[in-house]
Amino acid sequence: MINTRFEKHKIKREIKMNGTQYEFFRMVKNEFGELTENPVSVGILKGIYHEQNSYISETINSETISRQRKIPCILCLFEDLQKLRLQVDDYFSVTNYMGFGDRRFYLKGITDVQNWNEIADISFEQEDIPEIEDFIPPDDEYNPDEEITE
Numbered sequence: 152m153i154n155t156r157f158e159k160h161k162i163k164r165e166i167k168m169n170g171t172q173y174e175f176f177r178m179v180k181n182e183f184g185e186l187t188e189n190p191v192s193v194g195i196l197k198g199i200y201h202e203q204n205s206y207i208s209e210t211i212n213s214e215t216i217s218r219q220r221k222i223p224c225i226l227c228l229f230e231d232l233q234k235l236r237l238q239v240d241d242y243f244s245v246t247n248y249m250g251f252g253d254r255r256f257y258l259k260g261i262t263d264v265q266n267w268n269e270i271a272d273i274s275f276e277q278e279d280i281p282e283i284e285d286f287i288p289p290d291d292e293y294n295p296d297e298e299i300t301e
Contacts, residue, residue: 159269163228170197173225173243175235175258194235198227203274222274223256229263229271237261237273254278 176190202221209216237258244253256275264270 155265155267155269158267159228162226162270166197166199166227170199170227172197175237175241175243177238177241193237193241196225196227196231196235196237198225198231198273200225223277224275225273226264227271227273229268232261232271232273242275242278 172195174195175193177193178186179189179191181187201224203224205220205222207218207220209218239259240257242255242257244255246253255278257278258273259276260274262272262274264272
């Protein structure tokens with residue numbers, strides 16, 4: 152028999168030592184049921200970020216191509232998750248390491264690990280971020296081969 156309290160204690164200790172705090176936001180709906188531009192803070196959750204592998208198979212003519220896709224997740228305590236009452240499409244943001252733009256991760260599912268009601272694994276979907284070319288000015292303003300003279 153597995154000692155679930157001990158397993159929870161191990162995860163709690165790991166989250167305390169290596170966890171990161173994530174602030175979650177929710178888009179508010181107006182009186183017509185439309186999403187507004189003003190997000191509301193839902194709360195802060197401390198957990199450990201990790202990624203799972205997902206495999207997608209495409210069949211084109213007689214060939215099958217398998218591709219790997221990463222799914223971002225946060226491992227946290229189930230009781231902390233219940234306090235926040237997160238909903239699908241709540242999100243947290245991470246500033247891009249290059250200093251421009253934010254990446255948003257939208258909540259898509261919650262898994263109760265081993266159905267113990269002790270540990271939760273939250274899966275997310277990452278919002279598409281623009282390519283670097285989108286941040287470079289148009290050709291008429293920027294020419295990398297042009298010499299700079301002052």
